[in-house]
Amino acid sequence: MADATRSALLRPLTSRSPDEPHRAATPLELFFDLCFVVAVAQAAAELHHAVAENHVGHGVFGFLTVFFAIWWAWVNFSWFASAYDNDDVAYRLTTLVQIAGALILAAGVPRAFADDDWKLITLGYVVMRLAMVTQWLRVRHDDPPRRATATRFAVGILLVQVGWVLRLLLPPEWGLPSFLVLVVCELLVPLWAERGRPTRWHPHHIAERYSLFTLIVLGESVLAATVAIEAASGTGYTSALIWLAGAGLVIVFAMWWLYFDRSAHDLLTSFATAFRWGYGHYFILASAAAVGAGLAVVADYDTRSAHMSGVVAAYAVAVPVAVYLLSLWLLQVCPHHRGLVVYAFPVTVVLVLLAPFTPAPIQVIAVLLAALVSVVVLAGAGRGRSPAPEH
Known part of the structure; x- marks a missing residue:
């Protein structure tokens, strides 16, 4: 009994196998x-x-x-x-x-x-x-x-x-x-x-950990935007806020879809690629969190409670969306895809950054991301696979 209790309290902290099956x-x-x-x-x-x-x-x-x-x-x-x-x-x-x-x-x-x-x-x-x-x-x-x-x-x-x-x-x-x-x-x-005798991390586990945290951060963006739109509505919802809510949902949903198009575990084949992929996620995660803040800024602008121009307010969404797409393109799209998809991401980034100069910038960004998702889906169908993530 004493040995069992001691084992539960303090077991040797030795390396786990990187080939361990069903690691979650x-x-x-x-x-x-x-x-x-x-x-x-x-x-x-x-x-x-x-x-x-x-x-x-x-x-x-x-x-x-x-x-x-x-x-x-x-x-x-x-x-x-x-x-x-x-x-x-x-x-x-x-x-x-x-x-x-x-x-x-x-x-x-x-x-x-x-x-x-x-x-x-x-x-x-x-x-x-x-x-x-x-x-x-x-x-x-x-x-x-x-x-x-x-x-x-x-x-x-x-x-x-x-x-x-x-x-x-x-x-x-x-x-x-x-x-x-x-x-x-x-x-x-x-x-x-990590020079010399590196640690033995599990590729599937690391890919899942990053994907789960990305999912939670995207959910936080939805919550932040929802709370801001509700606070901005006052006694009722204007058409601008309703359009903003719909466009914001499409934007975040498209960000989710693009990230989870397929699992990244097969990219983590060496320490060099793993470090690059892991460090690069700073930009993916930070921009995902900033999108919710940007949608909240636009809600304030639509209700005349923000102290800025409409272009600046729109860039509060456009810039983090562009950073997210560019980071995703560099880390996960280019290694996985060929052809039209590889070009569609940077083109969409440029168009997203131009969207603030249009009459309905957030709605335009939503349409652009929906179009990008369509390109990714069609490319996946052309390769004979489902667009569902491989988790």
């Missing part, structure tokens, strides 16, 4: 994603308010920096879990600490946007990252073949966290350069640590 996301991973999306929602809400007040540069910078903290902590947890999740009590409690860090970060988002105060966000981020250090120290102890890899991860993460804390002491004019330097350092840690 765990309930803990799904709960982790749902808690993290709270921080995503906070960042998107602040982006909405900043752009609606015509503080576009401040809002975009704040959103991209906050989203990096959320995304990078999520990425590190997901790849680590793919290689080492043993689901013991210690692992679960460490994940709880990471979730707590995400919620602390979310609580600090309004203060960062309003007062340029990054203390609470930094605290939440450091809490999440130090929890990963403890996980890597466990791997260092329990997985001798990858002891050097785990040591490099632990040391690299710890040193960069010291940098984030010291950044709070710098004068404001050093804020952007120091942020960019530390971001580069964060991104280089896995590249440095």
Whole structure:
């Protein structure tokens, strides 16, 4: 009995097989994603308010920096879990600490946007990252073949966290350069640590983890836009808001369709391609979250509560949609497709960026994305396969 209890509390954190059959996301991973999306929602809400007040540069910078903290902590947890999740009590409690860090970060988002105060966000981020250090120290102890890899991860993460804390002491004019330097350092840690004896992540599991988080972020965009349209409606829904709601739904649904056209697991054939694909998802996920904020801005404009021109309001949707399509094209479309589909994506990006100059820009973007989905579906039919995702 004592041995069984000890085994449940603390099992060796050794590498899982990358060929493990039927590897799927765990309930803990799904709960982790749902808690993290709270921080995503906070960042998107602040982006909405900043752009609606015509503080576009401040809002975009704040959103991209906050989203990096959320995304990078999520990425590190997901790849680590793919290689080492043993689901013991210690692992679960460490994940709880990471979730707590995400919620602390979310609580600090309004203060960062309003007062340029990054203390609470930094605290939440450091809490999440130090929890990963403890996980890597466990791997260092329990997985001798990858002891050097785990040591490099632990040391690299710890040193960069010291940098984030010291950044709070710098004068404001050093804020952007120091942020960019530390971001580069964060991104280089896995590249440095994985030299020699790399970790053994599961391609199907990683592809599913990214797809599920993309799905949740798209759902958050739908929620953000719905709440904004409801708030803007006041005593009743105008025709402009009804058209906006319909077009917004088509846009987000098309984004979902295009991403899930087929699974990406067969792209993850090497560390080089996996790193490129995984890092590139920053742009897919950030733009997916920003679309909801953009639709909320357009709802404010349609009800005369936004302080900007109609063109600027429309670009709040057009730019993230264009970034999403371009990122998806580079990461998943070009490696999978040939012919018309490969050209349809960049053409659609250009047309989306021109749409704000039309009389009904959001509706035009919706039509363009629906047309792009049609091209993808026809291309899939031509290859003799269903457009349904291969999950």
